[in-house]
Amino acid sequence: MPQKPKDSPSGKNKVARIDFRFRRELAEKIEGDLASFCYQCGACVGDCPATTYGSDFNPRDIMLKVLYGLGDELLGENSILWECTNCYNCHERCPQDVKPVEVIISLKNMLADLGIYPPAVEKVIQTFEKTGRTVPLSDAVNRQREKFGLPPLPEVPMEEIQKLIEPDSEEGEKD
Numbered sequence: 001m002p003q004k005p006k007d008s009p010s011g012k013n014k015v016a017r018i019d020f021r022f023r024r025e026l027a028e029k030i031e032g033d034l035a036s037f038c039y040q041c042g043a044c045v046g047d048c049p050a051t052t053y054g055s056d057f058n059p060r061d062i063m064l065k066v067l068y069g070l071g072d073e074l075l076g077e078n079s080i081l082w083e084c085t086n087c088y089n090c091h092e093r094c095p096q097d098v099k100p101v102e103v104i105i106s107l108k109n110m111l112a113d114l115g116i117y118p119p120a121v122e123k124v125i126q127t128f129e130k131t132g133r134t135v136p137l138s139d140a141v142n143r144q145r146e147k148f149g150l151p152p153l154p155e156v157p158m159e160e161i162q163k164l165i166e167p168d169s170e171e172g173e174k175d
């Protein structure tokens with residue numbers, strides 16, 4: 001975890017020490033290392049819906065905290081990261097191809113590894129484990145699809161999904 005800022009010898013300036021362990025752990029996640037290319041232009045902020053909720057959510061600020069290795073400000077209970085809607089607007093706007101949303105998803109995965117996620121996310125996980133979908137399929141969905149000339153949604157291959165969720169379960173059954 002990052003060390004708290006300390007007073008400089010003169011006592012005038014605060015010094016933050018970069019937590020490289022947090023940055024290394026994030027870099028091991030898919031696209032987690034992309035924040036290194038962020039030059040803090042702020043283009044990702046302008047079209048981010050999560051910045052309008054009245055909270056302090058700001059993708060540029062999140063990338064800065066990653067660069068500074070301030071993991072403990074991002075990976076705690078009630079993390080602001082869950083306010084990201086995964087809309088990908090930031091991905092389209094970023095001139096550096098940082099893909100802030102992917103970095104944020106990697107951070108959310110780190111939170112999930114720690115067992116920290118809001119009840120709404122837990123519900124989505126349960127629905128996915130049960131049905132293979134993050135949103136339960138209803139007759140209304142297929143009626144709507146029919147209206148637009150689309151075929152009904154296919155059955156979800158739950159066995160294949162189960163193998164992906166728990167790759168060792170088959171091995172265990174064979175033993």
Ligand code: SF4
Pocket residue numbers: 044047048049050051059083084085086087088089090091100101104
């Ligand atoms: S994906 Fe998240 S961070 Fe990016 S614009 Fe959408 S809400 Fe904002």
Ligand code: SF4
Pocket residue numbers: 037038039040041042043044045059060063093094095096097098099100
């Ligand atoms: S648009 Fe890209 S480079 Fe600019 S602040 Fe956002 S993540 Fe960083």
